Amino acid sequence: MGRGGYLKIFLFLLPAILFTAIFFITPAIMTTIMGFTNMDYRFQWNFVGLYNYFKMLIDPLVTKIILTTFVYTFGTLLIFNVTFGLILAILTTSIREKNGIFFRTIWLLPRFTPPVVYGVIWLWILSPMKEGLLNSFLGYDYMPWISNFPWQVIIITNGFIGASMGMVIFASAIKSISKDYLWAAKVDGASWLQEIGYIILPMIRWPVAFITAYQTLSLLTSYEYILLITEGGPYFKSTVWSLYSYKVAFSSYAGTYEFGYGAALATILVIVGIIFSIFCWRIFKFKEMVEEPKIEVI
């Protein structure tokens, strides 16, 4: 390819490069630099070396938060974002097209709902008092759902939203499978479950791999619904790493803001994200996915 060709490629990519540099790379670099300061509510860049990272090592909350982050990320991912999303996709593509669209739209509603409204609705559902929707439905005078089941609450509330993305991607992947395969299977006497096991699942493995990787990264950094519904409680039981980073940096009152330590915590998340992305790239063989097809049908 000549110089002109490379220039064209560069110009085509320029908007995306600028966007990524301004909104992703620059904040990540600034966060990393800030993580080496003890910046507080006075916003002064006092560099303290690795102090925040040593502080992390002796922070009594860190172990608890790592465990919660692990449970939340993989619990939500495996139960909802992948498995439930897949079930919804298979079910809604197995029925009449119109009905399938209707049910998929219903499952997309939580994603369309503003997060605060969604959070308030869940707070009403899970209210510990008898006026709470779940308690009035079950006839309980008192049941502190959030206190008793904090992990389940954050997994379910996030999962109901997360499942819809998997559902949409998987459903479109299933619909793009050539009908010839499914008809051939039917002619050979395959049952519905056999169609799923032998045709659908193998043919949508790329979307499944992509959703697994993408949603893991997304869950690692998401905390808004946890903040709105459980606020990380009770006693840090539902505090995930990203929420802890936010709380340390921004929550509460003037004298308690620790932007430096919060940035260091966020930097760890960036590092984990990068390592996980490389891991997924290799394990799921994404390189094969983005390769040019070996045979092109014109």
Added chain:
Amino acid sequence: MKSLKSLISFVLVVIFVMSVASFALAQEEVKTITIKAWTIGPDDPSITRKTNLEEAADRLNKYLEAIGANIRVKMDATFCTTKWADFKLSNLLALQSQDPEKIADIIVTGHEDIGPYAMADYIIPLDDYIAKYSEVYEDFFPALWNCVKFKGEIWGIPQDTECRITWFRKDKLRALGWSEEEIANLPKRVERGEFTLDDLAQLGKEMIEAKIVEKRHAIWHRPTPGTDWFQFIFSYGGEISDPDTGKLIVDKEATLKVLNYIKKLVDLELTPDAMSQIAWRDIHTTWTKGEIGIFLTGGSWNWAEWQRDPYNLSEKEEWENIGWFPIPAAVKGGKPVSVSHPIVHFITKTSPHKDLAFLIVTLASSIDLNTKHALGSGHLAIRESQLAFAPYAKNEYVKTITGVLRYTRFAPNHAKAPFYWETLFEAIAGVETGEVSPENALKFWVDRMKSELGDQVIVK
């Protein structure tokens, strides 16, 4: 030629007259200066924190007009009704920009911000300004000046104060068989140290046993951090700051007793273990519907709050069914306690019109305007002369509740005081939900305080 000279002369005369006229007109042109203010309730009735500043600006304009001054002020004030934390975060993010366009001239906030804001150079000391208007400021209650001092200087003008109290339902006591005289006598017993925190728990237990209130509806408290929790440390004989060094104190023995008391309330099923998850509005609704026996950590402003939408209690109903006393002593013969959280006016460092902003604050501190705020929002007077001001003196509620002020103490003006009460509440909520034992919660809290404050905390 002559006519040309005449024309030039005429033109020059016209230009001269127009210049003089326009100069004179320019002299008359009135310049409007905008003064920005950020204020907060978050309770709705405290809107007078904003409207009093607006009213003060109107008064200032009248005076400026009367003396023929060519400036006027325009008050651009906001009023926050969400959360303290949201208000403080948005203020801080604007303050760090150091851009006068983005920063208010006046900030109305809690006195605990003095330490952090003064250290960050966001606000200015006001001693010299106060000296200019000593006739206004000389009759402010001396105790209020103590809570706006930091490193020997005054950084804020008290806007109001209140007292934090325990509310009780008189109708529930009547249902328990208490006579009117016994009910009326209860606050006096608290003040004499005859009725303690344990007696309060016992009273709650009796209410449940008599089925006057449902289980876990006997004693409720605020679901959030706040200076209120200091009251219990004081009640158990603890201290939170060292007056000599200014350092914060972690009193392990007193704090453990507080945590054990909270555990006791939950174990006896007087308080829900999920108390920290109940929304403020639900708490007030349940209380005003008469479904709770005792509200442990209330404040004088609740009285006005409950009269407004959506609670809509009449003052008559309040006098009939609701009573109050300071937080009872922990031991017989001890003193009850209360904590006040004065709201203050700050003048920001970036304000281009500090004198005008301070003048507006001074006018907003006038007896009539401040009394309007006190009566409308259930807050207390800041000036001694207000006590004799007819509308205040005639108001039975503020007159009576002001008596609690003799037990009042203030939160320290330490930059990390908010960290103290935030993390203290984490421990309280942790014990309450049963996630952690009082001993472990205390140990964990002490570790966090030490790691955050280093030599700025005395652990004893």
